[in-house]
Amino acid sequence: MKALGDLVHWLTDPANWQGSHGIPVRVFEHIELSAISVILALLIAMPIALYLGHTGRAGFIAINVANVGRALPSLALLAFGLVIAISLGLGLGFWPTVFALVPLAIPPILTNAYVAVREVDRDIVEAARGMGLSEGQILRSIEVPLGLPLMLGGIRTAAVNVVATATLGALVAGGALGRFIVDGLALQEYDQLMAGALLVALLAVATEVSFAALERATVPAGMRAIR
Amino acid sequence: MTPGEPLIRWDWLLSHAGEIGQRVGEHLELTLIAVAVGFLIAFLLSLAALRVPRLYGPISWTTGILYTIPSLALFALLIPYTGLSLLTAEIGLVSYTLLILIRNIVAGVRGVPAEVREAARGMGYTDRQILWRVELPLALAVIFAGIRIATITTIGLVTVTALIGQGGMGYFILLGIQLFFSTALIVGALGSVILAVLADGSLVLVQRALTPWTHTP
Numbered sequence: 001m002k003a004l005g006d007l008v009h010w011l012t013d014p015a016n017w018q019g020s021h022g023i024p025v026r027v028f029e030h031i032e033l034s035a036i037s038v039i040l041a042l043l044i045a046m047p048i049a050l051y052l053g054h055t056g057r058a059g060f061i062a063i064n065v066a067n068v069g070r071a072l073p074s075l076a077l078l079a080f081g082l083v084i085a086i087s088l089g090l091g092l093g094f095w096p097t098v099f100a101l102v103p104l105a106i107p108p109i110l111t112n113a114y115v116a117v118r119e120v121d122r123d124i125v126e127a128a129r130g131m132g133l134s135e136g137q138i139l140r141s142i143e144v145p146l147g148l149p150l151m152l153g154g155i156r157t158a159a160v161n162v163v164a165t166a167t168l169g170a171l172v173a174g175g176a177l178g179r180f181i182v183d184g185l186a187l188q189e190y191d192q193l194m195a196g197a198l199l200v201a202l203l204a205v206a207t208e209v210s211f212a213a214l215e216r217a218t219v220p221a222g223m224r225a226i227r
Numbered sequence: 228m229t230p231g232e233p234l235i236r237w238d239w240l241l242s243h244a245g246e247i248g249q250r251v252g253e254h255l256e257l258t259l260i261a262v263a264v265g266f267l268i269a270f271l272l273s274l275a276a277l278r279v280p281r282l283y284g285p286i287s288w289t290t291g292i293l294y295t296i297p298s299l300a301l302f303a304l305l306i307p308y309t310g311l312s313l314l315t316a317e318i319g320l321v322s323y324t325l326l327i328l329i330r331n332i333v334a335g336v337r338g339v340p341a342e343v344r345e346a347a348r349g350m351g352y353t354d355r356q357i358l359w360r361v362e363l364p365l366a367l368a369v370i371f372a373g374i375r376i377a378t379i380t381t382i383g384l385v386t387v388t389a390l391i392g393q394g395g396m397g398y399f400i401l402l403g404i405q406l407f408f409s410t411a412l413i414v415g416a417l418g419s420v421i422l423a424v425l426a427d428g429s430l431v432l433v434q435r436a437l438t439p440w441t442h443t444p
Contacts, residue, residue: 073383076416
């Protein structure tokens, strides 16, 4: 119980809420790092997934990418990220972590977006084609809106994984909330350790909950009745 | 990573072969305990949820939250109570297997066609017999899919337990990060991926042996 008391004391100490090592700065760094990584992953994965989904090509690869992704341990990705960042001369901290987080985020985004487009009723797509919509229009105004909830499901998985794994960035001298955990471990300051852990856990759960709400909100009006 | 240093130093690999073997064993042991204990708990919770459907919501919600909590954070929250120990590592690892396993066990059993269940009942099977002789055997393929995902995920997560003094291949990754030594980084990272692939392959073979009816020879 003493640990809990120390934790509350640490969290309510004004000194921990100020300056460049304070909680608000670390939370911001964590969100910034996660957001940039997810956006980079989206920029890479979405065009590929939409193209493959629309044309129906390479389904086997698009689906199995997710299984391969699961086998890549986050700490191993960080190790590879570090090797790449150092050999590109990008230094420690931010970039090695981004290089670890982007490959972590790509598989769920890619697979879900591919499946989302494929699962759109082919009759609807045929009808649209019959009405003279171009392939681009079919993708934009039929496949993407109808598949959006499923696509967001993949982005949610990716985002939660990224927020969780961004913690490890502190191992390669990065900032973000992992700093509290890694420093707390190294210095055996359990109040700092637990506070960092609690904040990361809350951020991960908050990410999950917000994306779940977003998913529900994006189900097209016409699809809600039949769900 | 130091200039002039090759990406992999084969002499280091050879001179550390014994230690690598030992860490592989440690990695597999941590994984095996986690998946076995996780399966036992998940199985009991699934049986409870199948018997009392109202329980499935709370069980899946709780395990879902556990699954969402970042691994390092969960370990960190346990350290003041259980220390830098095997127990801390296993509590975390087991927690992460639960959601995957329960989802698959419940979905597998619920996916058994109603007419199969009815036929068994018509032949005089009791509820218990239906569960053990009809539903669970037919759900085996889906349950095994869950075990495979849980195992692969756990093998990846075990590397993180290196931060709390356990870790198997994660030990080499940390060593590599601390010393800027790419050979150790690659041994740890690649070693963990290879273990995951091999474990998945072996589980597929076990599954085929256990469910001969799911594939034609």
